Amino acid sequence: MTIRKPSLNIQATTLWDYPSQHYGRGVQGSPHYIGATPSYVIWNLLKRYTRENDLVVDPMVGSGTTIDVSNDLKRRVQGFDIAPFRNDIQKADARKLPLQNEEADFVFIDPPYSDHIDYSDEKGCIGRIKAEDSKYFEEMEKVIAEIDRILKPKRFMALYICDSFKKKSGFVPIGFKIFEILCRHFAPKDILAVTRHNKTLKMGNYRKTAIEENFFLRGFNYLFIMKKVP
Numbered sequence: 137m138t139i140r141k142p143s144l145n146i147q148a149t150t151l152w153d154y155p156s157q158h159y160g161r162g163v164q165g166s167p168h169y170i171g172a173t174p175s176y177v178i179w180n181l182l183k184r185y186t187r188e189n190d191l192v193v194d195p196m197v198g199s200g201t202t203i204d205v206s207n208d209l210k211r212r213v214q215g216f217d218i219a220p221f222r223n224d225i226q227k228a229d230a231r232k233l234p235l236q237n238e239e240a241d242f243v244f245i246d247p248p249y250s251d252h253i254d255y256s257d258e259k260g261c262i263g264r265i266k267a268e269d270s271k272y273f274e275e276m277e278k279v280i281a282e283i284d285r286i287l288k289p290k291r292f293m294a295l296y297i298c299d300s301f302k303k304k305s306g307f308v309p310i311g312f313k314i315f316e317i318l319c320r321h322f323a324p325k326d327i328l329a330v331t332r333h334n335k336t337l338k339m340g341n342y343r344k345t346a347i348e349e350n351f352f353l354r355g356f357n358y359l360f361i362m363k364k365v366p
Contacts, residue, residue, distance in 0.1 A: 144159050144160075144176070144179060146180055146183055146184065147180050147328075150326065150327070150328045150329065151328070151329050151331070152176075152177065152180070152328055152329070152330040152331065152359070153330075153331040154174045154176035154177060154330070154331070154333070155176070156176075157172070157174055157175065157333075158175050159175055159176060159179065160208075163175075163204075164178075164200075164201045164204035164205050164208070165198065165199035165200050165201030165204060166199035166200070166221065166222075169198060169199030169221060170253050171198065171246075171248075171253045171255070172198055172199045172201055173198065173201045173202070173246040173296060174201075174330075174333075175201050175204070175205050177296060177330060177359065178201060178202050178205040178206075178244060179205050179208075179209070181242075181244060181294050181361075182205060182206065182209050182211060182242070183209070185242050185291075185292040185294075185361075186209075186211055186241060186242045187241075188209070188210045188211065189210065189211065189212060190211050190212065190241035190242060191211070191212045191213070191214065191239065191240050191241045191242075192206045192211045192212065192213045192214075192240070192241065192242050192243075192244065193213070193214050193215075193216075193233070193235065193239075193240040193242070193243045193244075193286060194213070194214075194215045194216065194243070194244050194245060194246075195216050195228075195230035195233055195243070195245050195279065195282070195283065196216070196217060196218075196230050196245055196246060196247050196248075196279075197215030197216060197217050197225055198217065198221065198246065199221050199222070200215060200221060200222055200224065200225055202215055202244055203215045203224060203225070211242075214226065214235070216228040216230065216233060218230070218256060218258045218260060218261050219255065219256030219257075219258050219261065229260055230245070230247075230262075230279045230282060231275065231278040231279055231282055232282065233282055233286055235286045236286070237285055237286065238285075238286065238287065238288045238289065239286050239288070240286045240287050240288060240291070241288060241291050242287075242291060242292055242293065242294075243283045243286065243287050243293040243294075244293070244294050244295075244296070245279070245283065245293070245294075245295050245296070246295075246296040246297070247262060247276065247279065247295070247297060248261075248262050248263030248265075249267070249297055249298045249299070249300055249310055250265070250266055250267035250268075250272065250300040250308065250310065251263060251264055251265060251266050251267075252300065262275050262276065262279070266305075267300045267308040267310050268300075268305050268308055273313055273314070273317065276314060276317065277317050277320075280295075280314075280317050280318060280321055281321060283321075284321040284322065284364065287364045288364070289364050289365070289366045290363070290364065290365070290366065291363070291364055292325060292361060292362065292363050292364075293322065293361075293362050293364070294359060294360065294361045294362070295314065295318065295358075295359075295360045295362070296330070296357055296358070296359050296360075297310055297311055297314055297357060297358050297360075298310065298311070298332070298354050298356075298357045298358070299311050299354060301351060301352070301354065303349070303351065311358040311360075314358075314360070315327070315358070315360055318360055318362050319362075321362075321364075322362035322363060322364055322365070323362065323363045323364075323365045324360070324361075324362055324363075325361040325362055325363045326361045327358065327359070327360055327361075328358070328359040328360075328361070329356045329357070329358065329359070330356060330357045330358075330359050331355065331356055332354060332355055332356055332357055
């Protein structure tokens, strides 16, 4: 039986709470891909910051959600990944994209949040680097510099990310550190908080452990929206 999902609406506040992973009668990206971006998030961004036939670029496209949403909205799109999940994803490192300078009208990126998820066996995969290691932020700065290179002046980019917590190594404020890097390349447009609907957040044993051991489960993602100023 097809599950009817809530209708699409442009978010009006800085707190976004998407009603489901996918919109419409189908899916965008893959429901089986761990760490897939909610398609509602990308849909809202493209409705606000792009027009038909604009070129949308996703340097770490994962399961292809950005590609599917862009096609739905009649945007041109190029999706890259170091380990392509499907045939319409181009293999490329986000630190060195096969694009001209100032070619993209909008860039969206949902990078790894430390090494919590095993994305690939590629040696250069940033998802293999712990956020506790300064190298993670050094490599992410290269990614952000590359986005700066390919983005047209006066256009926007968005980065979707979460902080990291591990019981052994503690808390790493990834969002704040990445935002500091972003501000070296772009002007901030806004900071949004997007409610996370990770199924583990609702599991009683996870919640019980978080209370008993005095730590917090990650309940939201940052969505940083930045503008490239000449």
